[in-house]
Amino acid sequence: xxxxxxNFVAVAAFAFSGAIVAMSERxxxxxxxxxxxxTPFAGGIARNLFLQQDVVHIWEQGxxxxxxxxxxMIVYFFPKRWVMFWNRWNVYxxxxxxxxxxxxxxxxxxxxxxxxxxxxxxxxxTGVGGGVTRDVxxxxxxxxxxxxxxAVWALVAGAIIAYGIIDYSNPIQLYILFVAIITLRLLxxxxxxxxxxxxxxRI
Amino acid sequence: xxxxxxNFVAVAAFAFSGAIVAMSERxxxxxxxxxxxxTPFAGGIARNLFLQQDVVHIWEQGxxxxxxxxxxMIVYFFPKRWVMFWNRWNVYxxxxxxxxxxxxxxxxxxxxxxxxxxxxxxxxxTGVGGGVTRDVxxxxxxxxxxxxxxAVWALVAGAIIAYGIIDYSNPIQLYILFVAIITLRLLxxxxxxxxxxxxxxRI
Amino acid sequence: xxxxxxNFVAVAAFAFSGAIVAMSERxxxxxxxxxxxxTPFAGGIARNLFLQQDVVHIWEQGxxxxxxxxxxMIVYFFPKRWVMFWNRWNVYxxxxxxxxxxxxxxxxxxxxxxxxxxxxxxxxxTGVGGGVTRDVxxxxxxxxxxxxxxAVWALVAGAIIAYGIIDYSNPIQLYILFVAIITLRLLxxxxxxxxxxxxxxRI
Numbered sequence: 001x002x003x004x005x006x007n008f009v010a011v012a013a014f015a016f017s018g019a020i021v022a023m024s025e026r027x028x029x030x031x032x033x034x035x036x037x038x039t040p041f042a043g044g045i046a047r048n049l050f051l052q053q054d055v056v057h058i059w060e061q062g063x064x065x066x067x068x069x070x071x072x073m074i075v076y077f078f079p080k081r082w083v084m085f086w087n088r089w090n091v092y093x094x095x096x097x098x099x100x101x102x103x104x105x106x107x108x109x110x111x112x113x114x115x116x117x118x119x120x121x122x123x124x125x126t127g128v129g130g131g132v133t134r135d136v137x138x139x140x141x142x143x144x145x146x147x148x149x150x151a152v153w154a155l156v157a158g159a160i161i162a163y164g165i166i167d168y169s170n171p172i173q174l175y176i177l178f179v180a181i182i183t184l185r186l187l188x189x190x191x192x193x194x195x196x197x198x199x200x201x202r203i
Numbered sequence: 204x205x206x207x208x209x210n211f212v213a214v215a216a217f218a219f220s221g222a223i224v225a226m227s228e229r230x231x232x233x234x235x236x237x238x239x240x241x242t243p244f245a246g247g248i249a250r251n252l253f254l255q256q257d258v259v260h261i262w263e264q265g266x267x268x269x270x271x272x273x274x275x276m277i278v279y280f281f282p283k284r285w286v287m288f289w290n291r292w293n294v295y296x297x298x299x300x301x302x303x304x305x306x307x308x309x310x311x312x313x314x315x316x317x318x319x320x321x322x323x324x325x326x327x328x329t330g331v332g333g334g335v336t337r338d339v340x341x342x343x344x345x346x347x348x349x350x351x352x353x354a355v356w357a358l359v360a361g362a363i364i365a366y367g368i369i370d371y372s373n374p375i376q377l378y379i380l381f382v383a384i385i386t387l388r389l390l391x392x393x394x395x396x397x398x399x400x401x402x403x404x405r406i
Numbered sequence: 407x408x409x410x411x412x413n414f415v416a417v418a419a420f421a422f423s424g425a426i427v428a429m430s431e432r433x434x435x436x437x438x439x440x441x442x443x444x445t446p447f448a449g450g451i452a453r454n455l456f457l458q459q460d461v462v463h464i465w466e467q468g469x470x471x472x473x474x475x476x477x478x479m480i481v482y483f484f485p486k487r488w489v490m491f492w493n494r495w496n497v498y499x500x501x502x503x504x505x506x507x508x509x510x511x512x513x514x515x516x517x518x519x520x521x522x523x524x525x526x527x528x529x530x531x532t533g534v535g536g537g538v539t540r541d542v543x544x545x546x547x548x549x550x551x552x553x554x555x556x557a558v559w560a561l562v563a564g565a566i567i568a569y570g571i572i573d574y575s576n577p578i579q580l581y582i583l584f585v586a587i588i589t590l591r592l593l594x595x596x597x598x599x600x601x602x603x604x605x606x607x608r609i
Contacts, residue, residue, distance in 0.1 A: 028397060030352075030354065030355055034354075045253075049252070049253075049455070050451075050455075050461070050463075051463075052460070052461055054255070055253070055255055057253075057254075057320065057321065057324070058320060058324065059318055059319065059320020059321055059323075059324065060318075060320075115465055115466075116465065117463065117464060117465020117466075118463065118465055120465075121463070121464065121465065141545075149436075151436065151440075152436055194434060195434035195435050195436050231600060233555075233557065233558055237557075248456075252455070252456075257458070258456070258458055260456075260457075260523065260524065260527070261523060261527065262521055262522065262523020262524055262526075262527065263521075263523075342547075
């Protein structure tokens, strides 16, 4: 229940992010709707296809689809100067969606009793898939390939849940993990954290 | 039956389009065959994978595969000056395939009794998938991302069939829809129709 | 059994190739691990998804996953001047993996009693899929689109097995085919063989 609320907010955050990226790329209304819908749902669809689980299609998302479409409409008719801040917004919204979807992906795999590797895989692909789809459709370089640490935080969320470090039936602990992952992602962004420690081709 | 004939022509049109794009990109004979086969069949395969239906593989296409291969061979040994017109041809052939495959996709979903959203999805992905695959393999910007209205016409075809505006068991009405979608796509191209009506970032 | 050994070496070759490409693109340790794991396993996963067979997920690869991770670690801590030869290494390693995986793909389809077209398809996608995934993730132009003959050798391997030209239960004959395909690929590269024989747009 508590988690469902978070899911709403995550869908809204990714729909917002997808719509804003589409608008800043000067896509037409059709493109804005496609990106606004694809961003929140593509990660879960990719996960289910790879894990050969039943796909929850976009038209089966029920209330979540309305949340996404409503958000897109709000973005589309936003006052212009609000949207102009898209660039900073986008990293924040993206961090929000990354954290919520990574946790959701890990929970999905845990509830199916999938093995350890599958939980990690599911956390990464669910968390990262939406943002990658958005960036590919917008013909941008995917954020996950950027230099700040990104997908690792989805992996960390998956590992914490898979190892049972937190009790994932306890919403309080899930919320703490959720906030921690967002914080770590935003710290990586603002502090410019990098994983690279071996630079072979320095010239 | 009447529709089967249209399907032949659509496969030939997309095979023609794929082969000509491959040749104009100076791909070798292998690349021409791959693009000529992928363009007519990729949309249907993508649709079936996403909808988790049985995939009709390329080697199960029977007569359609022969149509595609025959078309590719004709293109490959065409007189040079015919093929030089590829650029204009390509938009026409593409409109033809878009219309036929969008309708076929919608019919596919209707015959499986899939819900409304699935009919729209199936019409779009079947109609657009082949052209996107062709353009990605040719490392071109997908036509669907161009500025003239494109995927919307596949959506319109799907909606007309899903809402029962035409009786899809009546081939005459299907043919009328088919010609209407081609006309709308070509009008969009020639009249330079756009969907964008909100330009946030005009400088 | 004999073939299993070849599979080990092929996984190691593709993991090596993926890790080296990631390092030469200056990816961080996370990217090196992702590319090193994706390159050997992506072809088989794509094949199983398309053929609608059960996917052998990365965490179900058992000993092969350890081989891949071990190889990645070796590459990562290799002396710098060894890795500097990556460019020439990469074509050799890639030829090795191409040959082994194309044969493995054809055997996979034969063992499932799939039809002729499926054996060819399986040989191509298994042989080529890993390299394409590596190059796409590294944002390089896929080697299969390069001008030297590449995917055709996977097709040839598939056709030789599908037509029963060699007895694929005989490891000696498989090894001969394996070496022949590597040789043909490297000859194509060094002799600069091309398939193109019709150049429409020479100006």
